[in-house]
Structures are given as C-alpha cells and as structure tokens.
Amino acid sequence: MDKKNTYTKPFLVLSLILVICFFTNISLGSVYIPLKGVFNSLIGTATEQETWQHIIQNYRLPKAITAIIVGSGLGISGLLMQTLFRNPLAGPFVLGISSGASLGVAIVILGSGIFGGIFASLFISKWGIVLAASLGSFLVLLSVLMVSIKVRDTMAILIIGLMFASITAALVSVLSYFGSAQQLQQYIFWGFGSLGNLSWDEIFIFFLIFTVGIVISITSIKSLNTLLLGENYAKSLGLNIKKSRLTIIIATSLLAGTITAFAGPIAFIGLAIPHLTRQVFNTSNHKILLPAVFLFGAIIMLVCDSIAQLPNSDFTLPINAITSLVGAPVVIWLLVRKRKMIF
Amino acid sequence: MASNIKNIILKTTELSIGYSSRKEKNIVASNINIQLEKGKLIGLIGANGIGKSTLLRTLTNVQNPLNGSIEINQKNIIEYSAVDLAKVLSLVLTEQIASKNLSVFELTALGRQPYTNWVGNLSGNDIEIVNKALKQTNLLDLKHKKCFELSDGQLQKVMIARALAQDTDLIILDEPTTHLDMYHKAYILKLLQKLAKETNKTILFSSHEIDLTIQLCDTLIVMTDNEVVSDAPCNLITKGTFGSLFPNDLIAFNEKTGSFRVKK
Numbered sequence A: 001m002d003k004k005n006t007y008t009k010p011f012l013v014l015s016l017i018l019v020i021c022f023f024t025n026i027s028l029g030s031v032y033i034p035l036k037g038v039f040n041s042l043i044g045t046a047t048e049q050e051t052w053q054h055i056i057q058n059y060r061l062p063k064a065i066t067a068i069i070v071g072s073g074l075g076i077s078g079l080l081m082q083t084l085f086r087n088p089l090a091g092p093f094v095l096g097i098s099s100g101a102s103l104g105v106a107i108v109i110l111g112s113g114i115f116g117g118i119f120a121s122l123f124i125s126k127w128g129i130v131l132a133a134s135l136g137s138f139l140v141l142l143s144v145l146m147v148s149i150k151v152r153d154t155m156a157i158l159i160i161g162l163m164f165a166s167i168t169a170a171l172v173s174v175l176s177y178f179g180s181a182q183q184l185q186q187y188i189f190w191g192f193g194s195l196g197n198l199s200w201d202e203i204f205i206f207f208l209i210f211t212v213g214i215v216i217s218i219t220s221i222k223s224l225n226t227l228l229l230g231e232n233y234a235k236s237l238g239l240n241i242k243k244s245r246l247t248i249i250i251a252t253s254l255l256a257g258t259i260t261a262f263a264g265p266i267a268f269i270g271l272a273i274p275h276l277t278r279q280v281f282n283t284s285n286h287k288i289l290l291p292a293v294f295l296f297g298a299i300i301m302l303v304c305d306s307i308a309q310l311p312n313s314d315f316t317l318p319i320n321a322i323t324s325l326v327g328a329p330v331v332i333w334l335l336v337r338k339r340k341m342i343f
Numbered sequence B: 001m002a003s004n005i006k007n008i009i010l011k012t013t014e015l016s017i018g019y020s021s022r023k024e025k026n027i028v029a030s031n032i033n034i035q036l037e038k039g040k041l042i043g044l045i046g047a048n049g050i051g052k053s054t055l056l057r058t059l060t061n062v063q064n065p066l067n068g069s070i071e072i073n074q075k076n077i078i079e080y081s082a083v084d085l086a087k088v089l090s091l092v093l094t095e096q097i098a099s100k101n102l103s104v105f106e107l108t109a110l111g112r113q114p115y116t117n118w119v120g121n122l123s124g125n126d127i128e129i130v131n132k133a134l135k136q137t138n139l140l141d142l143k144h145k146k147c148f149e150l151s152d153g154q155l156q157k158v159m160i161a162r163a164l165a166q167d168t169d170l171i172i173l174d175e176p177t178t179h180l181d182m183y184h185k186a187y188i189l190k191l192l193q194k195l196a197k198e199t200n201k202t203i204l205f206s207s208h209e210i211d212l213t214i215q216l217c218d219t220l221i222v223m224t225d226n227e228v229v230s231d232a233p234c235n236l237i238t239k240g241t242f243g244s245l246f247p248n249d250l251i252a253f254n255e256k257t258g259s260f261r262v263k264k
Helices: A004-027 A033-045 A049-086 A095-110 A117-123 A126-150 A154-178 A182-193 A200-219 A221-227 A231-236 A241-263 A268-281 A286-308 A319-338 B052-059 B081-086 B104-112 B124-136 B152-165 B183-199 B210-214 B235-239
Strands: B008-020 B025-032 B035-037 B041-046 B067-072 B089-092 B172-173 B203-206 B219-223 B230-231 B251-254 B259-262
Touching: A004 A033, A004 A049, A004 A268, A004 A286, A033 A049, A049 A200, A049 A221, A049 A241, A049 A268, A049 A286, A095 A126, A095 A154, A095 A182, A095 A241, A117 A182, A117 B210, A126 A154, A126 A241, A182 A319, A200 A221, A200 A241, A200 A286, A221 A231, A221 A241, A221 A286, A231 A241, A231 B089, A268 A286, A268 A319, A286 A319, B008 B203, B025 B052, B025 B230, B035 B203, B041 B052, B041 B183, B041 B210, B052 B203, B081 B089, B089 B152, B104 B124, B104 B152, B124 B152, B124 B183, B152 B172, B152 B183, B183 B210, B210 B235, B210 B259, B219 B235, B230 B235
Parallel strands: B041 B203, B041 B219, B089 B172, B172 B203
Antiparallel strands: B008 B025, B008 B035, B008 B067, B219 B230, B251 B259
C-alpha cells in the first residue's frame, strides 16, 4: 500500500496492450479490411468500400466491446467470489448462476416440445433466450441469497450454491432426455457461448447493468481487503459481515448473471484471471487487483475472440472452448514457473 | 481494591457466561466480577474446558452474556456499534489469517480499517501509527516481507502489531503463545508486558503458561470449577488458589518456585 508508485508502470503497459488487442481484434475477421479502412470506419469517414464500414460498426465493434465487458466482468466476479469464500477454486458461477441460466434456456429450447408449439416459437427468439437465462439465474440466485441471509457460515453458502447447481443440472438432463436432436443441438450451441450477434440496443442494456456491478464491486474494496484476514478478524475490525457478504454476492450476480444471459456460460475466465493477475502483480490488495483483473480479463477475452474467429476464414470456433484452450496453459505455466500459488 | 474509576477499562458485574438454547441454559461460569485497569498486563488461566474461550468470546461481544453486564470505558458493551467497539477493543485470535500473501506492512495497516475512508486509503497519520506499531514490536526490518515467509513467532508479532495499529484501549489475545517454542513463549509475553507499560494499554490474554504468567502479569484471572478469582499473582499464591486449578492426582503447585511439578 505504501509502494503504490511501483504499480503505475504495469498498469500503463496493460492499458497499452488492451488498446492494441482492441484494434487487432477489430481488424481481424472473415473479410480482410486494411488497417486504414478500420480506422476510417471507426471515426466514420468514408472508406474504400461501404461494406467495410458496415462490418466494423455493426459487427466487429459491438463484438469487441462485448468481449471487454465479458472478460472484465467475469474476472472481477471471480475475484469477489475467491475472496469471499477464501477459496482459490471459487469462480463467478459457484453460486449457481450459470446453472440457473442453463436451466432457463433448457426449458425454453428443450421444453418447447412439452409446452407446445406456439409458446416455443414465441420464445426461441434471441430475446427469449436472454430473458430465460436472466430469469433462470435470477431465481437460483434469489434462493441462494435467501439462504445466505439465514446461514451464518459463509462456507455453507458455497456448498448450497453447488447443490443448486446439481439440481438444475439434473433437471437439464431430464429435459435433454426428452428433447429432439435438433433442440439438443440448439441448446448445445447456446452452451458454446457467443460474443457476437448483439445489437447496439442490447449492448447498451448490457453495459448499464455491468457498470452497476462494477460500481458495487468498487465500493466493496475495503470489506474485501478486511476479509483477507478471515471473518472473525474482519468482524473485530467493525465490519458488518452479513451486509458486506450480501453486497459482494449482489455485485457478482449482476456481473455474471447478465454476462451469462447475453453471451452464454463462458468457462474458465472467471476462475483463472484472478490467479493470473495475482501472479503478475504479486499482491492481494483489492485496490490494485480490481483494476488489474479488469484489464487482464478484457485483454484475454479479446485475444481468445480473435483466435476463435480464425482470421481470414469463414469459421468461428466456440468461444467457450477457446477460453480454456488458450487460458489454462497460461495459468499452468505461471504456476509451474513461480512454483507457488498466491492467494 | 480501591482504584480510581477512570483507570478501569473493562468491568464486569455479576456476569454469567455460557450457552443458551431454546431448551436449556448451559452455564459455564457465573458471578464473574472483574476489573481491568489501564496499562496492566492480565493473564487468564484455567484448565482445558473450564470456559476461558467462552469468557473471552463474551468479553469481546462475540456471544451474549447469560446474565450481568460488561462495561468498557463505563459504557455497556451492547451499546457500542461494531465500528465504535473496534476503536476500543482489538483482538488477536488463534485462527490463521485467510491470505498470507499480505506483506507485514499491509497486514498491520489493516488494523487501521475502523478509521479509514470508504476505500481504505491510509492517511499520513495512519501510516505513522502503523510504523510506530511495527517499531514497538521490532518488525521494521521485516516490513516488506510476505506473511508466508515468516516463522510462527514472527507472524504472532505481526498480529500483535496489527492490534496495536488498531489503537484501542484494550487488546485481548486468545492463547498467543500456542505453537511457539519456550524462548518465543517468553519473548511474546515479555513483549506484551513491555507494550502494556509503554503504551498504557490494557492487555488481557488467555494462556496455559502458568509459571510465565505468574512471573510477568500484573493481575491473573484464575478460573476454577467453583469460582473466578482475579488478583495479583503473589496474593493468589498465598491464598493457595493455584492448588485448586487442576485435579491433584498428577501434579502439584510448588509455592516456592511458583510452578507445577509432577508428583513422584
């Protein structure tokens, strides 16, 4: 804390990398657009081909922004959960958020056979799936929150979250068993995650909720640092454990919940980014970690997305697979090289 | 004991401690009347399971008393808000801290939490107090070390420094010498004695090191099956209180040496 200045340099470097990744991400895609064309489309001046401007402004820019929101949001909610549960294996989905969302989506996609045709065609639009995912994760979270108000032990909340995840996973299995092959495929595709396909309207709502989540996380920095001592010490320092716990859970739900609703259940990022950040910054102080996780999350997500679209080809790989394929070796490498886990 | 009321930091009146559930009350100890004075080092001793931890938990407002009252600075403990209580009472617990990746300075600085702003920024005054606490505990050389690099004895000193940085009239430590070797047991208790004198804070700790506490403490609170006695160590020896501390089939208290001996 008294060595604040030593962190200025890594932050500048990271911000620079983020900017570079952002532009690289936008210039890569199935259609080749020269760098000059990319810049011109971004600032709105005429480009050689009109389609370029259309591609950049309506497809690539929204996707890059989504990637930044998803990466930083998941990273931060993972950080909050790891500190709250004092568990390096915790991630943004330990409270059952992604399983709640998948149950919602499974009911809409797979359950359409059971609930009848009209209902199905009405809801299998994109908004229908977003709505179902939000509703699903919201309901599961609400149950976890109600339990967490009653339960004194934070670890119990962790277990309860895992139990809710098991229940929803079981329900999804039952629904899958009755679903048709086509419905199953559609459900599995949702599970791959997707950063594209968001309109500016959707991104606006996405960004709004994301900002609220980030602001709540920032107000929790002090209690997060106090929680590093353990709950009993935190209490002896005058921290209201139940209130801070609730605030942290709400921030996580807002972040991870909306991300899952709009981009699907994206694996790995939330668990790994906080570890990556701790290894690089070698601190547990959340005043440093929070902005650092934000930058790292955004960078890694942009890189993963650039890889997923296989530049200059028409294929787009599932983002969910790429995040793990790219990210997991990085974390393994860091842990092996530094030989110790920082928590 | 007639002492100036202003010098009394903590006072219990007819305190009963224990656990209550809907069905029954389980009283661990009752009629506890103790007064802790400013600048004194007070040891709390008693056999395993006699209720030392319950007493400390009650005194620190972790659990409610069954009966009677606890006053800190002439104000009932239940009238304190969490943050206000954190400004008069700091703790050193037996549990491990959750993250050992904090540096010695950072950990000590967390003691300033009740005073810092919403994001926990340290003011110049805060940093001064933290450095003073580190100096008083001889930790300045280790200031930038991470906690996982420290020995048990050093870590215990950091936890004491953190309590000092919290700048409270009363510091309560739960068995601060467990896991330490003989030298460091004496070292930590000697340090507490020095801190009580230098800083004029009241320091209360529970311990199983009866011979050390007899030598170093100003006052001892002895918990036995029948009563809770608080007095100066030499008075307690003359009264023969230590004889009733443990079952007398194995060990006996030697009044001359002030220590327990195994019966031959």
